[in-house]
Amino acid sequence: MMKFNDRVIGILAILGGIAIISGTFGFREAPGQQFGSGFFPRIVGAAAMLAGLVQVLAARDRGPWIRIAPELRSRDAFLKLGVLAAVVFWLLTVQMLGFLLTTTLVALALSVAMGARPLPATGVAAGLSALLWLVFGMVLRVPLPRGLIEGLMSWT
Amino acid sequence: MDVMWEALLLVARPDVLLTILAASTLGIVIGAIPGLTAVMGVALLVPITFFMDPVPAIAAIAALAAMAIFSGDIPGALLRIPGTPASAAYVDDAFAMTRAGRPERGLGLSLGSALIGGVIGVLLLMFAAPLLARFATNFSSVEYFWLALLGLSCAAIVSTGSALKGVLSLIFGLFVAFIGIDEVAGQPRFTFGSFELMGGVSFIPAMIGMFALTEILRNATRNAPKPEAPRMGPVFAGLGSTLVRRWRNVLRGGLTGSLVGALPGAGADIAAWVSYAIAKRRSRTPEKFGTGHDEGLIEAGASNNAALSSAWVPTLVFGIPGDSITAIVIGVLYLKGLEPGPIIFVKTPELIYAIFLSFLLANLLLLPLGWAVIRLARHLLRVPQAYLMPIVLCACIVGSFAINNSPFGVGIMLAFGVIGWLFEENGIPVAPAILGIVLGAMLEFNFVTSMLKSKGDLMTFVERPIAAGLGLVVLLLWAAPVLRALRSRT
Numbered sequence: 001m002m003k004f005n006d007r008v009i010g011i012l013a014i015l016g017g018i019a020i021i022s023g024t025f026g027f028r029e030a031p032g033q034q035f036g037s038g039f040f041p042r043i044v045g046a047a048a049m050l051a052g053l054v055q056v057l058a059a060r061d062r063g064p065w066i067r068i069a070p071e072l073r074s075r076d077a078f079l080k081l082g083v084l085a086a087v088v089f090w091l092l093t094v095q096m097l098g099f100l101l102t103t104t105l106v107a108l109a110l111s112v113a114m115g116a117r118p119l120p121a122t123g124v125a126a127g128l129s130a131l132l133w134l135v136f137g138m139v140l141r142v143p144l145p146r147g148l149i150e151g152l153m154s155w156t
Numbered sequence: 157m158d159v160m161w162e163a164l165l166l167v168a169r170p171d172v173l174l175t176i177l178a179a180s181t182l183g184i185v186i187g188a189i190p191g192l193t194a195v196m197g198v199a200l201l202v203p204i205t206f207f208m209d210p211v212p213a214i215a216a217i218a219a220l221a222a223m224a225i226f227s228g229d230i231p232g233a234l235l236r237i238p239g240t241p242a243s244a245a246y247v248d249d250a251f252a253m254t255r256a257g258r259p260e261r262g263l264g265l266s267l268g269s270a271l272i273g274g275v276i277g278v279l280l281l282m283f284a285a286p287l288l289a290r291f292a293t294n295f296s297s298v299e300y301f302w303l304a305l306l307g308l309s310c311a312a313i314v315s316t317g318s319a320l321k322g323v324l325s326l327i328f329g330l331f332v333a334f335i336g337i338d339e340v341a342g343q344p345r346f347t348f349g350s351f352e353l354m355g356g357v358s359f360i361p362a363m364i365g366m367f368a369l370t371e372i373l374r375n376a377t378r379n380a381p382k383p384e385a386p387r388m389g390p391v392f393a394g395l396g397s398t399l400v401r402r403w404r405n406v407l408r409g410g411l412t413g414s415l416v417g418a419l420p421g422a423g424a425d426i427a428a429w430v431s432y433a434i435a436k437r438r439s440r441t442p443e444k445f446g447t448g449h450d451e452g453l454i455e456a457g458a459s460n461n462a463a464l465s466s467a468w469v470p471t472l473v474f475g476i477p478g479d480s481i482t483a484i485v486i487g488v489l490y491l492k493g494l495e496p497g498p499i500i501f502v503k504t505p506e507l508i509y510a511i512f513l514s515f516l517l518a519n520l521l522l523l524p525l526g527w528a529v530i531r532l533a534r535h536l537l538r539v540p541q542a543y544l545m546p547i548v549l550c551a552c553i554v555g556s557f558a559i560n561n562s563p564f565g566v567g568i569m570l571a572f573g574v575i576g577w578l579f580e581e582n583g584i585p586v587a588p589a590i591l592g593i594v595l596g597a598m599l600e601f602n603f604v605t606s607m608l609k610s611k612g613d614l615m616t617f618v619e620r621p622i623a624a625g626l627g628l629v630v631l632l633l634w635a636a637p638v639l640r641a642l643r644s645r646t
Contacts, residue, residue, distance in 0.1 A: 002581050009582060013324055020346075023421060027343050035607055037343040039599045041334050048327045055320055066196050079376045083369075083549065087570045090553055091563050103553070107546035114542035124543050132554045140207045140556040 003067045006059035013052030020045035043089065082113055098147015103129035163509030167517065171210045176514055179216035180521050183223030183390070184529045187545065188536045190231040191375040193240045194224035194424075195480045199363045200548070202488055203555035206360075210492045210507060215514030217488065218468075221481050222274055222518045225424055225464050226526055229266040229457065230533045234259055234386065242424035242460040245432040252448030260530065261390045264395040265450055266457045267405055267526040272399070273458025273520035275408030277417065277465030282512045284466075285416070288473045289501035297609070298617055300474070301602040302626035304595045307420035307476040309633045311591040319637060321584045328575075329592020332357050333600075341606050352564040359487040360594065361556035361565040362572040366586055367480070368552045371571025372545050374580070391530050402454050405435055409458030417463025420470050423479025423587070424460040431459030465515055472496055474509065475598065483590045 004012075024038035024045070086106045094102045107125035112118055136142040166172070179201065186197040197220050205213035214482035228240030233250035250262035295303075312322040335346045336356030346355040399406060409431045416427040435455035436445045445452050467478025475496035489496050494507070501508055505562070529536070556569035559625075579586050610616035618624040 002578070004582055008441040009321075011323070013327070016328075016331070023346055027341075027345065035604060035612075037338040037341045037345060040603070041166075041331075041345065044327055044330045044334070048324075048331075051320060051323045051327060055324065058320065076377045079378065080373050081371055083376050083545075084551065084574065085568065087369075087553065087566065087573075091566055091570075094563065099554075103550050106553070107550050110376075110549060111542050113378075114376065114545060116540065121543070125546065128550055130545055132550060135204070136554050136558050139559065140204070142554075143561055144554070144557070145563075154383035 010055030017048030162506035187224030189229030219518035269457035274461035277462030282355035300342025310482035329589035365572030370576035409455035413459030413462030417466035427463035
């Protein structure tokens with residue numbers, strides 16, 4: 001599918017280790033303590049660099065740096081990106097549109113993108129968000145973001 | 157005995173029993189649907205249990221997991237797609253029985269062995285956990301430091317696939333554990349100036365991302381195969397006599413599974429593979445394995461359910477998770493104000509026994525619910541992915557939101573979903589990262605506490621006999637792969 005070369009994974013680990021260690025230098029020392037806040041992160045950073053180095057040296061993978069399988073170059077790749085985009089969309093619009101509408105839109109879009117027919121998909125999406133709203137919003141009293149539809153309902 | 161009675165009263169309440177029944181039904185359906193795993197079910201259930209009392213909350217998780225691990229065998233047997241990774245070991249045998257026109261035979265054997273294996277695991281849990289807890293009451297931060305290190309080492313070494321990639325996964329988990337304010341020194345670490353990250357990475361949204369969003373990403377495809385499941389015969393016909401004839405496999409599978417499950421970091425998947433291998437080695441007809449033979453199926457089927465229960469031994473006694481599911485449980489226990497460790501065995505033993513009883517109950521419920529789901533399997537397998545995946549996605553979103561009532565949790569879920577997917581695509585196991593997140597904080601806290609107590613004298617880690625013993629075990633674990641590499645070279 002989307003596979004990095006084993007060497008690339010090793011290099012990423014080394015860079016990650018360097019980043020962790022360099023991130024610890026801003027920590028202030030705790031008085032009277034030999035092993036401050038930076039002690040464990042530095043060990044883990046060093047371990048990341050070491051494990052990354054072994055990974056680079058031991059890699060027998062002579063392929064390209066990143067391999068993307070043919071099925072990922074097709075529409076499925078857009079579908080996977082679409083799943084992530086749907087979550088981002090939910091995050092960006094939920095405060096404005098409210099939980100019910102946003103969740104319905106997200107479920108509907110993914111259903112249709114995966115090949116469901118629009119009419120039944122709309123029913124399932126609306127029913128699903130109503131059910132989640134009932135369970136989490138009403139029974140469990142989670143303050144789900146309110147918007148258009150919720151505003152209408154409290155009015156009546 | 158009073159404790160047992162109190163525990164029984166805690167479980168025998170209508171709300172608790174209903175919760176167990178509902179969670180079991182949910183679990184058995186989740187396991188039977190390809191693409192929905194036991195861990196995913198648990199991760200998505202947690203936001204709901206968050207609002208329950210401790211006993212029904214933990215009982216719901218235990219029941220859901222036990223059911224899902226069994227019913228993961230169903231798509232494996234009927235379509236050769238294991239519903240959960242723990243069913244993968246014997247999928248060829250079960251599928252061969254289906255192709256021979258006897259799907260109910262493989263599923264019946266799975267059900268019977270899962271039931272017996274599960275009960276063996278629970279009995280071991282009931283017996284071993286309180287004994288270990290009594291032993292562990294005089295552990296100090298030094299012993300807990302070694303135990304956490306032992307858990308981390310096992311997680312990396314025992315994980316499936318390349319050990320080096322297991323280590324990388326573990327390191328990632330440890331790094332995530334550092335994020336937030338360092339409790340001892342009050343120093344914010346790796347928060348990137350974010351106020352929301354000061355309290356650390358919220359664990360449950362991260363788990364939902366790693367186990368549920370990842371699964372959606374893998375299953376998001378337009379050309380999913382349309383499965384055609386065969387008709388079922390009577391499930392229980394001839395089942396009892398086969399299980400009696402294969403009693404050795406059932407028993408050995410249950411015991412092996414219990415032992416493997418109790419190791420930190422090794423869960424039901426590994427138990428099933430180990431037991432399948434043992435069954436093959438001990439069999440008089442090893443050549444029949446993989447062609448629809450019952451021995452491996454029975455032994456591994458008993459083993460994975462046993463492992464599921466015994467994984468709770470280190471979880472409840474030491475706070476060291478046995479597998480990914482119990483890692484999530486530890487998160488839940490902390491949320492409920494129940495710090496896992498020997499203390500809860502002393503302070504609230506009735507709570508622990510209530511958890512054990514609900515475990516036993518869940519395993520017994522396997523029989524009626526398992527039978528029902530086998531009869532209904534044809535229909536469950538035909539639920540279209542185009543409706544299923546949006547349902548799971550919305551459950552992920554609302555569950556991640558509900559833990560902190562904040563959209564930030566949804567962001568965490570998204571980030572960890574992408575990371576988990578990249579891990580899986582590249583053969584990096586996810587389980588060590590989870591254990592790293594849980595155990596990283598415990599390791600550091602106990603190290604720093606021990607150092608403060610001993611005024612910086614490192615000898616404190618080997619002064620007490622149990623601590624020294626645990627340290628030796630850790631060293632041996634680390635030395636083993638190196639020695640093996642050296643020996644293979646000469």
